[in-house]
Amino acid sequence: MSGEQELGITESKEYNTGEWYAEVVQKAKLADYAPMGGFIVTRPRGYELWERLQDHLDGWFKETGVTNSYFPLFIPESYLEQEKDIVEGFDPEVAWVTHGGHDELEERLAVRPTSESIITPFISDWVRSHRDLPMRLNQWASVVRWEATETKPFFRTKEFLWQEGHTAHATNEGAWDEVMTRLDQYAKLYEDVLAIPVLRGSKPEHDKFPGADTTTSVEALMPDGKSVQGGTSHHLGQSFAEAYDVTFTDEDEDEQTAYTTSWGLSWRALGALIMTHSDDQGLVLPPALAPEQVVIVPIYNDENREEVMQYSSEIAAELQEAGVRVHLDDRDERNPGFKFNEWELNGVPVRFEIGGYEVEDEEVTVVHRPDGEEVVEDRADIADAVEEHLDAVFDKLYAAAEENLVENVxxxxxxxxxxxxxxxxxxxxxxxxxxxxxxxxxxxxxxxxxxxxxxxxxxxxxxxxxxxxxxxxxxxxxxxxxxxxxxxxxxxxxxx
Amino acid sequence: MSGEQELGITESKEYNTGEWYAEVVQKAKLADYAPMGGFIVTRPRGYELWERLQDHLDGWFKETGVTNSYFPLFIPESYLEQEKDIVEGFDPEVAWVTHGGHDELEERLAVRPTSESIITPFISDWVRSHRDLPMRLNQWASVVRWEATETKPFFRTKEFLWQEGHTAHATNEGAWDEVMTRLDQYAKLYEDVLAIPVLRGSKPEHDKFPGADTTTSVEALMPDGKSVQGGTSHHLGQSFAEAYDVTFTDEDEDEQTAYTTSWGLSWRALGALIMTHSDDQGLVLPPALAPEQVVIVPIYNDENREEVMQYSSEIAAELQEAGVRVHLDDRDERNPGFKFNEWELNGVPVRFEIGGYEVEDEEVTVVHRPDGEEVVEDRADIADAVEEHLDAVFDKLYAAAEENLVENVxxxxxxxxxxxxxxxxxxxxxxxxxxxxxxxxxxxxxxxxxxxxxxxxxxxxxxxxxxxxxxxxxxxxxxxxxxxxxxxxxxxxxxx
CATH class of the missing domain: 3.30.110.30 (C-terminal domain of ProRS)
Incomplete structure (x- = not known):
């Protein structure tokens, strides 16, 4: 079942982008299709990308005053309806829970499509004085939006993983700072972690979040010439605060209405990542997100197997000690060519090839994933050299994505x-x-x-x-x- | 609204355990009740406990070969029904999604109560050869069980957060090792992190997980004399593998049926934590989970304010540098007595009291949370001393919980x-x-x-x-x- 025939990508990124994308996602074991249309299963290699993305963003959030929390999965229909006060014609396309066990519920429950309508009433409860502001809540959660479109893993799914931030501020200026802080963090995630340059701006009136004063977004240009909305940060003004009564007493003991914001980034960022950098050999990953940053492929015959493996193991141990995520592919049942293909498919940024010559000359052959560039490095300096190679791979990925953007504005x-x-x-x-x-x-x-x-x-x-x-x-x-x-x-x- | 009157716990742990528990949870800002019965909102101070618990357990899982993944929130009714082949009379009490947007669904979808019935078919797909085994998947997720009982935050809620692990093995012995590895990790979490000794064993026939060969659990004794099932690890034998066709080719190319396990630990662990250690002054937390491990309360008058604050700030910076989670409570609008009460309510394990005498004598007055023990430490050794105090607090908590257990078997x-x-x-x-x-x-x-x-x-x-x-x-x-x-x-x- 897992012969070389099946391993490789058969579709072309340039000529058949959609099919190619779906093939990379499945063959690199990032995700599979669930039995229900619109749903996917995120496999360990895909979920690890999400975990590393989370680590970066969550760290930045916490450094800038955000606290995590968890609100209910379900929102009563009457709570959701309250948004009609804010947004005319609000008609959410959501999944409805109507029965619990054998009984019909008195009130239908929506599976959360986003949580303003359940979180804002609690912010209203918890905020009393100006000393309680700013209040910054975030949750990492799954949400469901019942849109009938073709499933495209990470880009278009009825259920998706995201973070949603919800904040309240004493002043309009405070809320604006918040909106831009989060937009900047989203841009930083794309540019410094995912190696994708983005444009920043606001959305036209009809494309704003329902009820928002201003919706800002980061936009990334895909290789097929389409723009992906990579993350959005909304200034909600006082419309939600008025509807849900988010008020506070100021320093003069006068009652004031707060300003609120919300902002979200979903696993669509993974879709943009895969689409931007990968190629006809499979997945390409920037080093910060790659499950393995370096794979060592030993090349040996019966006579030198022991010394090649010994040399490779020592290098693996040294890199691990230096904090590099390294994997030594010591499978006897696969030949080096198969391993090269498999690790290219899996998107490992840097490959070490170690055979008899490398052992003899105390060297390592280093190969970059995006372009196959080969460099021979001295064994003695390998832990330092590898950091430079990882940086070089990042720079190549960013440069290619930037070139695509620059040429296409x-x-x-x-x-x-x-x-x-x-x-x-x-x-x-x-x-x-x-x-x-x-x-x-x-x-x-x-x-x-x-x-x-x-x-x-x-x-x-x-x-x-x-x-x-x-x-x-x-x-x-x-x-x-x-x-x-x-x-x-x-x-x-x-x-x- | 937030005067001293409201701050304190009014119920008695000894005489009114249920009401006392609910009051601690709300006043320490761990959780609030959602508008729908059976659901809660986990506030930042509560969620941070869950995050720290996750960090420990997730780290141990990963060290022992577990990979995280994410499966759909919904399970088609027909998939859930398949469990009837395994368990006679299986009749899940779940929340049912019947409508998506304005349309009735062709097949009802259950909001996952646990995910064996959606995960096992994928394991069946992904496992081909003995080389694919063991396969160990885990997900951190929320699940819903529609049980009509009184809401008790973290102990009894219709939606709860948990992790669920699902594994497949080539041999019965491999599956048994897995079951016991996870049970040991659950015990370690309770004993080494939550400071709660547990008993380990298996469940009688009628109380096993439906379809399991053996259900094992860790059990913790609460101060009111009741036992809490703190985490369960199930040996599923070959019943699920047979029902979902989890087979593999062995080294002789013969087809074999795998053995599977599942294991889960929920936020009930937080309930046990709160119930075990807290007291009539509020929350008590072991240092490994506490959001703040040390709070510094400066005690000053108009004349010495500057030098007390200066001395306190330097100590705060030194502890932070040493990796201690420290908070300097520099609020002018609250007096020290109020601060003592508030931080006791919040469960901070160690309090530093720093006034004019401490500054003059180059000392720090250190107070332990569970018992109010006071020790005066030299300023010079404070970073080393604080580690010992945090350990001492842990030991006191564990000893008290152990005494309760020992006296009650x-x-x-x-x-x-x-x-x-x-x-x-x-x-x-x-x-x-x-x-x-x-x-x-x-x-x-x-x-x-x-x-x-x-x-x-x-x-x-x-x-x-x-x-x-x-x-x-x-x-x-x-x-x-x-x-x-x-x-x-x-x-x-x-x-x-």
Whole structure:
């Protein structure tokens, strides 16, 4: 069942991205499809990626005043209905629990699609005075949204894992700081851990979180030219605080209404990770997330087996001592070629090849995963050298993703050119916009691209990343679609 | 709202245990009641206890070959029904999802009560050869069991957090090793982290996990004389493997059926923790789990405020540097007496009191949480001294819990004496038993006590902990209830 034939990836990333993605996810043992459409099983190698991602983000949250908590899986229908006070036409697509054991419930319970409606009432209870603010709660949980779309592991599933943060603040400024702190942490996760550069901005009116004043997001460009919303941070203003009565007494003993925020990042980040870096040999992982950072493949024959294994074991022990996640593949029943393929499929960033020559010359042959670059290193310096190789792999991954982004942000000031550019190249098209939904609709209908972000200020979108900044300057201050004065700069893209 | 009146615990642990427990949980801000009966909200101070418990257990799991994963929240009714092949009369009391969005589902989905029926089919898929075994999967998840009982935070809730491990092995011996490895890790968690001694053994036939060959558990004695089942580890034999077709090819290429196990520990461990050590002043926590291990309360007047705060800050920085979780309570608006009470309520194991005398004499007054013992330490040695104090607090907690256990295991060889002993003292009664359920029933009906464990062998129950071992020797080898030959030794107790 596990011969070499079955091991390799058969689909092409370039020509058949969707099938290729599904094949990588399954053959690298990250996830499998559950018996119910829309659900997946996250296997140990996939879950370990999520755990390492959690470790990073959770650490940053805690350093910046966030406390974890756990709220009920179910939300009574009447609680969810209360959001209708905030959002007209709110009609959640959720899974409903109607029976407990053999009895029908008096009130239906929604399986949480997000937890504002159950968490905000408790924040209201717990906040009394300005001394209780800011209050910052987070939970790592699974949520369910009953959307009928094709299953795509980590990108589109009815149940998904995420973290949801919910905070209350005494001032509007405090809430804004919170929104941007979390957006920056999401960007840091993508850029410094996942090796994916992102753009930051706010969402147009119709695409905001229901009830939010402002929804901000980080957006990552996939190799197929579509944008992924990588994490969102919402300024909820006072709308939720008013609806759920989150008030506090200020320093003068006057009652005030708080400002709230919420922010979330899901396992979609894993989808973006897999899609961005992997290739036709399988998974490619940045060293910070890889279950094994280095795999040692000993190459021996009957005569030198013992000395090659001895040499390899000593190196493995030394790396482990130095804090590197290293695996010595000592299986006798597999040949080196099979092992190379398997560990490439599994996304191990650095491979050590150790045979008779390496033992004799006291060296190690080091091979990088993304590009197969080979370097021979001295045995004596190997623990130091490996850190440099891991950094080099990270840099290669980031550079490739950055190149894809840089080449695919285009300034366009003619509506037909928007359609042509997105239709032909994908990527982002930057254009002046009046702010009216109708102007977005015109583009959306024709090329299925929408406004994925509006820069909040120059710093929010790292233009400096773009290598030809001047070519991206917009000349007009009129909306490209209607000719009215442009209030905003819009980034159009196709989306996941 | 948060005056001293409201702060303190008003109920008595000795005379009103249930109400006292609920008050400690709420006033120490561990949990609150959700709007739906049977559900709770775990607040940051409660969730942090769970996170620290997870860190310990998850680390031990990973050191012993366990990998984490995540399976769907929902289980199709037909999958759950398949367990009827294994367990006659299986009729799960679960929450049923019947609608997704506006549509009725074709098949009802159970919110997982435990995941054997969804995990085992995947293990069946993934296991091909003996090289794939043992396979050890664990998930940290929430589960729902629709039992209509009074809500008791962490002890009895319809939704609870737990870990569930599921493993497959090539041999019966491998599965047995697994069952005992996990039981030992549960015992270690209780004894070395939670400071609660436990008894180990197996469950009588009628109390086994449905479909299991053997259910083992660790049992902790609460101060009110009832036994808590603290974690269970099940040998499932080949019954699940046969029902779900978990087979593998052995070294001779013959097809064999695997042996499976499952094991789980829930946040009930937090309930046992709170119930065991806390007192009428509030929460008491062992140092390994406490969010703050040391609180520094500065005692100053207008004249010496600056020097007391300076001295306190330096000590706080030194402890933090040494890896101690320390909090300097520098609130001006609260007096030291209020702070003492609040941090006692919150369960901080060690308090430093620092006033003018301490600064002058270069000392620190150290106070232990469980018993108020005061020791004056030299400022110079404080970082070393604090480790000893934290150890001393742990030892005091363990010793008190051990004393309660030792005093409340009684050997009894007369049925009326069983009834009298349990009715009067609670605790465990150890008696010869023929193994017949009917003999247990007789006791159960009269005093609502049941057999909570049967020692598997002498080592499984740490008799050495009992200070009067000889008095606990049983003389008869006949069942106390019916006079037939005794096959087993039964431990009767009332339970949570």
């Amino acid at each position: 285009r300034a366009v000031e003619d509506v037909n050119e928007i359609l042509g550019t997105i239709g032909q190249h994908g990527g982002y098209v930057k254009t002046p916009w009046c702010g009216d939904d109708a102007c977005e609709e015109a583009v959306k209908e024709k090329v299925h691209a929408e406004i994925v972000l509006v820069p909040m200020d120059d710093e929010a979108v790292p233009e400096a990343q773009l290598d030809d900044g001047e070519a991206l300057e917009l000349e007009s201050d009129e909306c490209t679609m209607c000719g009215e004065p442009a209030e905003e700069i819009a980034y159009f893209a196709k989306t996941y | 009684r050997a009894v060889e007369d049925v009326n004496e069983i009834l009298g002993t349990i009715g009067q003292h609670g605790g465990y009664v150890k008696t010869p038993w023929c193994g017949d359920d009917a003999c247990e029933e007789a006791v159960k009906e009269k005093v609502h006590a049941e057999i909570v464990l049967v020692p598997m062998d002498d080592e499984a129950v740490p008799e050495a902990q009992l200070d009067d071992g000889e008095a606990l020797e049983l003389e008869s080898d006949e069942c106390t209830m019916c006079g037939e030959p005794a096959e087993e030794i039964a431990y009767f107790a009332k339970t949570y």
